[in-house]
Amino acid sequence: MSNLAALPIIIPLISGILLIFLHNRMTVVRILAKVLTLGNLAVVAYIAYYIYQNGTITLEAGGWQAPYGIVLVADMLSIILVLTTNLVAVAAVFYAPSSLSNKQEHFYFYTFYFLLITGVSGAFLTGDIFNLFVFYEVMLMASYALIVLGGGRIQLRESIKYVLINLFSSVLFVTTVAFLYSVVGTVNMAQLAERVGEVEQKGILTTIAILFFFVFAIKAALFPLYYWLPNSYVAPNPVVSALFGALLTKVGIYSILRVFTLIFIYDPNLQQFFIWIAGLTMLFGVIGALSTNNIKLVIAYNIIPAVGFMILGIGLFNQTAISGTVYYLVHDMIIKAALFLLVGAVAYLAGTTDLRKIKGFMHHYPVLGWLFLLATFVLAGIPPFSGFIGKLLLLQAGLASDRVIIVIIGLITSFLILLSLMRIFIQCFWGEKDNDAYTVDKQAARKFTLPVILLLFFSVVLGIGAEFFYPIAESIGKYLMNPEIYIDSVLKE
Amino acid sequence: MSRPNDLILRSTTSLIAFILFGFSIYLYFAGHNAPGGGFIAGLMVSSAIVLMYMAYGFEAVNKILPINYRYCTAIGLMIAVLTGVGSFFFGEPFLSHTFGYLYIPFFGNKELATAMLFDLGVYITVLGITMTIILSIADDR
Amino acid sequence: MTNIMDFTQNMVEVVSIICIIAISISLVLLLYRVIKGPSNPDRAVALDAIGVNIMALAGLLAVLLVTTYFNDVILLIGILLFIGTIAIAKFLEKGVIIDHDMD
Numbered sequence: 237m238s239n240l241a242a243l244p245i246i247i248p249l250i251s252g253i254l255l256i257f258l259h260n261r262m263t264v265v266r267i268l269a270k271v272l273t274l275g276n277l278a279v280v281a282y283i284a285y286y287i288y289q290n291g292t293i294t295l296e297a298g299g300w301q302a303p304y305g306i307v308l309v310a311d312m313l314s315i316i317l318v319l320t321t322n323l324v325a326v327a328a329v330f331y332a333p334s335s336l337s338n339k340q341e342h343f344y345f346y347t348f349y350f351l352l353i354t355g356v357s358g359a360f361l362t363g364d365i366f367n368l369f370v371f372y373e374v375m376l377m378a379s380y381a382l383i384v385l386g387g388g389r390i391q392l393r394e395s396i397k398y399v400l401i402n403l404f405s406s407v408l409f410v411t412t413v414a415f416l417y418s419v420v421g422t423v424n425m426a427q428l429a430e431r432v433g434e435v436e437q438k439g440i441l442t443t444i445a446i447l448f449f450f451v452f453a454i455k456a457a458l459f460p461l462y463y464w465l466p467n468s469y470v471a472p473n474p475v476v477s478a479l480f481g482a483l484l485t486k487v488g489i490y491s492i493l494r495v496f497t498l499i500f501i502y503d504p505n506l507q508q509f510f511i512w513i514a515g516l517t518m519l520f521g522v523i524g525a526l527s528t529n530n531i532k533l534v535i536a537y538n539i540i541p542a543v544g545f546m547i548l549g550i551g552l553f554n555q556t557a558i559s560g561t562v563y564y565l566v567h568d569m570i571i572k573a574a575l576f577l578l579v580g581a582v583a584y585l586a587g588t589t590d591l592r593k594i595k596g597f598m599h600h601y602p603v604l605g606w607l608f609l610l611a612t613f614v615l616a617g618i619p620p621f622s623g624f625i626g627k628l629l630l631l632q633a634g635l636a637s638d639r640v641i642i643v644i645i646g647l648i649t650s651f652l653i654l655l656s657l658m659r660i661f662i663q664c665f666w667g668e669k670d671n672d673a674y675t676v677d678k679q680a681a682r683k684f685t686l687p688v689i690l691l692l693f694f695s696v697v698l699g700i701g702a703e704f705f706y707p708i709a710e711s712i713g714k715y716l717m718n719p720e721i722y723i724d725s726v727l728k729e
Numbered sequence: 730m731s732r733p734n735d736l737i738l739r740s741t742t743s744l745i746a747f748i749l750f751g752f753s754i755y756l757y758f759a760g761h762n763a764p765g766g767g768f769i770a771g772l773m774v775s776s777a778i779v780l781m782y783m784a785y786g787f788e789a790v791n792k793i794l795p796i797n798y799r800y801c802t803a804i805g806l807m808i809a810v811l812t813g814v815g816s817f818f819f820g821e822p823f824l825s826h827t828f829g830y831l832y833i834p835f836f837g838n839k840e841l842a843t844a845m846l847f848d849l850g851v852y853i854t855v856l857g858i859t860m861t862i863i864l865s866i867a868d869d870r
Numbered sequence: 871m872t873n874i875m876d877f878t879q880n881m882v883e884v885v886s887i888i889c890i891i892a893i894s895i896s897l898v899l900l901l902y903r904v905i906k907g908p909s910n911p912d913r914a915v916a917l918d919a920i921g922v923n924i925m926a927l928a929g930l931l932a933v934l935l936v937t938t939y940f941n942d943v944i945l946l947i948g949i950l951l952f953i954g955t956i957a958i959a960k961f962l963e964k965g966v967i968i969d970h971d972m973d
Contacts, residue, residue: 242823250810256803298824308823738956749949756942764939769946776953779968783953783960786969867968 240283241295241310244318244357247276252350262341266333269346273329276353277322284315288708292725294363302727303427309363309726313562313712317360317490320566323694324482324573325353327687331577332475334683335584340386340473348385349479351378356483360490363726365416366423368491369409372455376402379484382476383468394471401464405454412447419444426726429498429719438502445500449492456488456543459517466524466536474580477532481539482573486565489546493561496550497716510551515642517544518649525656529591531664532583534656535575538615541649542568545630548642552633559713560629563705567622567698571615574691578608581684582664585677594664600676603685605665607692612661614695616654622699625706735784742784749777760848761840767848771855778856779863787868798864802857809850812843886930893923893930914958921951 251272258265287293287310295308310318329349336345355375362368380402383395417423419440420431435441450461457465469480500506521540528534542564549561581604586594598605617623627650634643698705715721753773760766782790816825828842900923903916925947932940957967 239817239823246810246814246823250807250814253803253806253810256799259799296822298826299822735960738960745952752945752949759942764942773946773949776949780953780956782968783956786971788971864968867966 238293238295240286241293241308241361242297243283244276244280244322245308245354245361247272247279248350248353248357251276252347252354255346255350256344259342259344262338265346266341269329269332269349272350273322273326277319277326280315280319280322283310284319287312287315292722294726294728303422303424306367307363307424307426307726308361309425309722310361311722311725312708312715313490313493314360316562316566316708316712317486317569318357320569321353321356321360321483324479324569324691325349327573327577327691328475328479330690331478331580331684331687334680335475335580336473337386343385344381345385348378348381352382352479352483354378356487359487363425364423365425365428365495366413369406369413372409372487373406375484375487376406379480382479383472385472385476388471391471394468397464398468401454405451408447409451412444412451415440415447416444424726425494425498426723429723430727432499433502441500442503442506445496445503445506448495448500449506452488452491452495453513454488456485456492456547457540458543458547459513459520462517462521462540462543465539466533469536469539470530470532474532474576474583477536477580478573478576481536481576482569485539485543486569489543489565492547493550493558493565493716497553497558498719498722501719507551507553510547511639511642514544514548514551515645517541517547518645522649522652522656526652526659530589531579531591531594531660532576532589534591534660535572535579538575538653538656539572541653542572544649545627545646548646549630549633552630552637552639554633554637555710555713555717556629556636557633557713558716559706559709560626560633562712562716563622563629563709564626567614567626567695570691570695570698571611571623574688574695575611575615577684577688577691578604578611579660581681581688582608584684585681586664591660591663595667596665596669598665599669601678601681604681605661607685607688608665609661610692610696611688612654612657614692614699615657617650618654620699622695622702625699625702629709739784742780746777746781749773749780753777757848757852758845761842761845767851768855771852772859774852775856775859775863778860782864782867798857798860800857802854802861805850805853805855805857807850808853809847812847812850815843882933886934890927890930890934893927897923910962914955914962917958918951918955921947921954925951 251269254272255265255269258268283293292309292311294302295310296302297306297308300306329346332345332349333341352375355371355373355378358371359368359375362371380395380399383398384391413423416428420428420435422428422431432441454461465485469477472480496506496510518541521537521542521544524540525534525537528537546561546564546568549557549564551557582594582597583589585601585604586597588594614621614623617627627646631643631646634640634646753770756765756773757767757770758765760770778790778794781794812826813824816823819825826842826844826847828840828844830838831841832838897920900916900920904913904920907913925944928940928944928947932938932944961967
């Protein structure tokens with residue numbers, strides 16, 4: 237049954253390749269892409285259920301034993317993130333035909349979309365740090381293709397920045413892995429975790445840890461390194477933005493979560509450093525969100541404080557905080573995708589992204605309006621919704637370890653996030669009817685709303701069903717705090 | 730004004746291109762235990778095709794090699810993935826490979842590995858990707 | 871007898887190392903020619919010569935390390951060099967590398 241761990245990688249890969257052959261029959265491609273994505277979601281859901289029942293699955297690729305070969309490790313954390321990824325993917329694939337132009341779809345959109353899913357799922361599932369780099373590359377290659385899709389002027393300008401910064405961080409990543417290998421002599425994460433404790437000179441390991449953090453921080457857009465993110469995530473089509481915003485930064489966070497709860501756990505100074513970075517990330521991100529009138533840019537900036545919250549959990553480093561991070565990670569993937577899709581729909585229907593030029597959307601598209609309000613509440617963490625539970629866990633952990641300043645920063649940030657989104661709601665949806673600015677197209681609006689409703693439904697379920705989901709998050713937190721379980725399940729000693 | 734003709738280039742190409750095809754096949758089969766393999770063999774075959782394009786131009790080569798290199802990439806990837814998936818049917822982990830010995834006339838008893846099929850996928854993928862890149866850069870209209 | 875064997879072995883090693891140093895110097899000089907120019911044909915010829923020198927380097931390394939694995943590599947460098955030189959020459963002569971229609 238160990239082959240189950242490879243299926244979330246193989247199915248999208250094969251689907252992506254298959255769609256190249258059908259390139260000239262766009263209607264077939266659209267239907268097939270939907271069917272394959274749904275099929276993949278079903279398979280991943282089954283795997284998640286299987287792991288929930290039977291525990292971690294490890295796959296030793298090619299039958300090579302664990303420390304020598306490449307392992308894929310599907311534990312509860314990985315599979316939940318893969319499941320969420322596929323949920324976002326389903327929404328994106330249903331949204332894509334109405335948002336993309338025919339020409340854009342024709343440039344192999346669906347192929348690259350599936351390759352992106354392959355890369356993201358692979359990065360979540362791998363148990364080998366060099367293989368993590370490989371899947372990062374798969375994911376980034378697909379994202380380079382997706383970001384220039386269509387080739388508008390702004391897109392080309394932003395994508396060159398995006399490509400350069402990611403190439404730089406990839407070079408740094410592979411160099412760091414080489415460093416680590418020269419010091420510890422392995423790239424298997426479980427064996428790394430064992431051997432790091434035995435290394436005499438901790439100084440060089442701390443250097444490597446900081447290099448890793450730097451690499452992942454570029455991908456995850458942490459405080460000093462987020463400057464490239466908002467503009468380049470706004471440039472492409474809303475579907476692509478939603479995939480990027482929901483998946484790419486979260487892969488960076490997942491890598492930090494994995495590496496710094498499994499391998500580099502001996503240095504408390506590092507955790508102190510994380511907490512400060514988290515505070516600064518939250519504040520600067522939310523200030524960015526308040527500083528602009530471009531509705532897409534507001535959402536893109538809102539990625540950054542969310543990343544700050546998750547890093548805060550890793551910095552606090554106790555069971556409650558890690559559970560909170562996991563909860564927040566899943567919540568944020570869903571809600572960011574939903575918000576990007578919603579704002580993309582608004583921008584498409586209004587024909588502009590300027591906050592001040594859109595008025596009275598509520599009169600024409602009431603469903604869209606109420607959905608946006610709901611998404612705002614979910615993101616800002618109004619009680620029964622999922623954002624609240626993640627934040628509650630994180631702030632509780634913060635208070636428990638007497639870090640009042642960071643808790644206050646967190647609360648202020650939550651409030652400002654609410655403010656930044658309410659600005660959009662009040663400006664665009666509320667207010668007088670403005671019939672001249674845009675033509676009303678209810679048909680198109682309906683197509684846009686369906687995927688968003690799907691995502692928001694799961695988001696609300698995640699919040700209201702916290703009774704059911706919280707124990708899972710808690711067990712993942714417990715699991716991450718005890719790296720021995722992971723090591724045992726991979727090395728089988 | 731007399732147009733320069735590429736007599737030497739054309740006549741050497743007809744010879745060298747086939748040497749390159751042969752060399753690429755040699756590299757592909759050498760790849761299991763020695764330097765070589767699908768990747769470099771794919772590069773060789775694509776350099777042979779590029780040489781033909783340089784000597785004879787788009788129209789002529791498109792006529793004799795009517796291949797859509799994008800499909801070529803897809804076919805190669807498909808072969809590579811399916812050889813990995815093939816191990817599922819034998820209950821082995823993903824990407825498992827095996828080998829056996831086979832008697833081939835004239836060559837004697839040779840080792841054949843399923844890893845070679847994976848390499849064939851790499852070969853075709855590299856050929857497809859390289860040709861797609863070169864032709865789309867060279868196509869200036 | 872063993873004396874002569876040792877001597878030849880030493881000589882081969884020393885000569886290869888001297889050759890490698892000489893080729894390295896000529897590579898630097900050729901690199902200067904590639905960057906400085908003054909005209910594009912100069913650069914093309916210099917690039918071609920760099921390729922020949924790299925082939926020689928690989929051959930000398932094969933002598934030093936006593937291996938036959940480099941033979942394929944030398945052949946490979948030669949082929950890529952040949953195609954590269956043709957492409958540059960054709961570009962300088964005609965302005966295009968792959969013509970649309972030759973006739």
